[in-house]
Amino acid sequence: MKDVLQRLLFVCLLAGFLVSVASAAPLPRVKSVRYDEGSLRIELSGKATFKTVHWKTANRFCVDIDAEGIGMAADELDVNIGPLTRVRWAQWKPENVRIVLDLTESIRPVLLTAPPADTIVLRVVKTAARLPQTPPKVAKPVPVVPEQKPVDKPATTVTDPIAPVVESAQSALIRDLRVERDDEGRPVRVVVVTDIPTPLIPSWTMNTLSLELPNTEDGGRERILVVGDETLIRARTSRYQGETRVSLDFTRRVAYTVAPLEESNGYAIEWSMEIPPETSIVPEPAPIRPNKPLRELTIVIDPGHGAHEIGAKGRYGFEKEANLDIARRLRSALENKGVRVIMTRETDVYVPLQRRPQIAMEARADAFISIHCNATKSPQSQGVEVFHRRDNPASYWLAWFLYQAHRETTGLPGRGVKADSRAPQGGLAVLKRNTVPCALLEVGFLSHPDESRLIADPRWRQKVAEGLVSGLEKWAGGSE
The missing domain is CATH 2.60.40.3500 (Immunoglobulin-like)
Structure with missing residues (x-):
């Protein structure tokens, strides 16, 4: 009996040891992400478990991989082939890498590999819709209209000063x-x-x-x-x-x-060598500002999303529409003050993320402001927050003045001025690729019933624009 108990104890200890060794094994790393001939291939350093998430309302498909660290910088890959416009990746949890596919419509890519795997392959194809069979239409006779003599009109040329920058x-x-x-x-x-x-x-x-x-x-x-x-x-x-x-x-x-x-x-x-490096920006006692009148500044306004990139979806519309309307109102209010304003988009078009900060740098702008609306799965989330590039003190102070002005104007609860730290160098492309003072403003939550109603109100949008102008005047710091 004693021998049997000793053997059982040995087996239990051995099993516990094997489990601890298995749990201590390092997770694989993502080696590469590439797109070729309709397929997206994600190469890993070893076999990993993963799961997929399909966000139909946002036209996005995500692959969450159990990985310890990503073997490349958080970045994105512009594809613009078929239904796939862009692929983004970043370490979004300590032991999880997220790959995001931005699509033109709500389709579900075909997963060709099952977990666990060291190579994840997705086929991104657009399924042709079955058209109803309808009888051919009989062409109606077209009446003959006497030829009209053309009237000469002066030619008009519309010049978009931003087009060369956006297309470059x-x-x-x-x-x-x-x-x-x-x-x-x-x-x-x-x-x-x-x-x-x-x-x-x-x-x-x-x-x-x-x-x-x-x-x-x-x-x-x-x-x-x-x-x-x-x-x-x-x-x-x-x-x-x-x-x-x-x-x-x-x-x-x-x-x-x-x-x-x-x-x-x-x-x-x-x-x-005397001062140890900081992992995030600590605001200086005195604000960093242009110290010149607002009318002498050049400000780039970036209405987030556009075209197929609809952003968040609220009860009263899409985020891209609210972003553009608020941006237009802000532009008008600033131009009334004599400010030179440049928009990254004037209409419902898609501008690649890497092009947006390039517009500000080409113009040698004094500030770059990206307008967005927030959303979460919880309808209780509410308030305003502003992100800034974390290694740029001037961006912090721009974000701080916009945050204070927006809260004072709208009375919304505050969620803080936050460094963009979703990835080692930041996860928001319009900030991490920008060299001018830059901030991304989340004006409110489309997923919150009350704030969604406010965001849809044109009078509230105008109030937001006027409040941001007040914040920019205080940030500029120059005497009129």
Whole structure:
């Protein structure tokens, strides 16, 4: 009997050990996401479990993968083939990677692999609708109309100043990469010069500060500047995940600042060894503002979504419609103050996410404001929140003034001014790819019964626009 009990105890201990080893095994990582000939392929470093979610009202299809970390930066892939317009991916939970397919209509992609799998394949096809059989129509005789002599009219040409920027897909080119030193010969600044404006996305990997430059080339070469200082070892360029990256190899992590160059396109990166780096922006005691009259500013207004990208759906309409109407009212109110205003879209059209911040950078705007409406599955969620680029103090203060003004004007509860931290470099493309002070405003919740009714009211929308103008006047800080 004693031997039997000992054997049972041994079996239990062995089973517990095996379970603990299995649970401690690292989760796989996402290696690549690519689209080819109607199929989306997600490559993993090992077999993983996953599930799919179909959001019919938003025309989105999601694949949630149990993965420990994503093997690439959070980003997106523009497809625009058939029903698939875009694929986005990011680490949205500590042990989960979400792949989002943005579609032109509510169709469900065909899943060709079953979990667990190390390669997930989805077939994205549009199913042809069966048309009803109707008898052919008999053509009616067309009466003969006497030919009218054409009347000459003066030709009119409508020029859209934003069209060249929106349609432009020109890549930037790195013109120069150099290390500048102080009078004692110590490196104090790295300068990156480009031929046209381009976003810059910083992130840390160990002791290397990586500066991603989307849609930028370096002439097909890789530069290496050996510094050999006790602080900075070297500066170099390389290609990573199809993008150009400038890497600064330090001896340890430093506090750094990134500032646009004044006399040319590009950036200057400076650092300090005395102050430890912060993971998020801590607002300074004095607001960072343009310090000039509002009428001297250039402001880019971005009505979120558009066309097939409808955004959230409320009881009284789509988010894209409310965003555009509020943006138009804000434009009119600002233009009445003498402000130069640029819209990323004037009508119900789709503008790719990476193009929207490019419009602001091309115009050398003083501010970029993206207008959105919020929504959740819970009808109790309510209030206003404003997101800002987390590594840009000027963006924080723009968001703060807009947040305060919107709350004072509408009386809605506040949800806070928040750093865009849904991914390591931020998850909102219009913010993370932007180099001008930028903020994304969620004016209220379409999923909340009362706020949805307010958002549909033209008088409330006008009040929102006037309140935002008041906030921008306080943010500008200049005397009239």
